[in-house]
Amino acid sequence: MAEISSGNIWIDTFQSLQKIELEEKYxxxxxxxxxxxxxxxxxEEEKRKGWKISQTTKFASFxxxxxxxFWNSSRVTLIFHYCLGKSKTGQVFLRPFCQxxxxxxxxxxxxPKFKEESVKAALENLILKIRKNCYREKIRNISQDVMYRTIRTKPHESDLCEACMEGICNKERDVF
Structure with missing residues (x-):
């Protein structure tokens, strides 16, 4: 039976990936x-309950x-909080930072508006972290698997970036 679309690329892509990588496997x-x-x-309470964080930077449009x-940015910060609860249902919360x-x-x-390939790459990396941190799978160092390259872009405008304003922007690294 086909999944019903939520109309949100993040939710739909995550549901598709988690079904194969997490739900069917675990x-x-x-x-x-x-x-x-x-x-x-x-x-400290969240840590005791098993919550974890993942932060990444992706390309998006505004x-x-x-x-x-209309403008593009190669430095859009994403924060994920995730936890496998006692009821064995996993929860992921996502915050894409704005400009x-x-x-x-x-x-x-x-x-921000993200292209499908950026969404899929961010979620695949998140699912690897979930498998490693929630299911104790032996997974190679994830950061070694991701290749970074410098992209020539306009200077990052910190005074317009919500993540910079909160002191958490990853502006020293360009990602694709």
Missing amino acids: GNKWILQFNYNLVDKLT NCSNCSH ICRQCNSEYFMK
């Missing part, structure tokens, strides 16, 4: 939800809802 269903209040640290200005439009300097943060 018998645990995982669910991804958005939480725009996530931070890059866990409380479109200002105020002036319709302010340079054109009109709107007071509102614009949400």
Whole structure:
């Protein structure tokens, strides 16, 4: 039976990947939800409950809802919190960080739009971390598996980046 689309590329891609990599293999269903209040640290209580964090940077596009200005950024920060609960249902919370439009300097943060290949790469890496940290699979060092290359882009505008404003932007590394 085909899965019903949620209309969200992150949720649909995650459901497809987790079904094969986690649910069929371990018998645990995982669910991804958005939480725009996530931070890059866990409380002691969250750690005791088994929560883990993954942070990455991906390429995305933005479109200002105020002036319709369009721009790309190769440094869009993503934070995931994940945990396999006692009920054996896994939870993932995702926060994609936003940016302010340079054109009109709107007071509102614009949400990023990601291409399918960026979403899939970020989620495949997350699922490897889930397998390693929640199921104790022996997995090679994940960071060694990811090849980084420098991409010539415009300078990162820290004063427009929500992640920079919160002190967690990974601006020293270019990713593809």
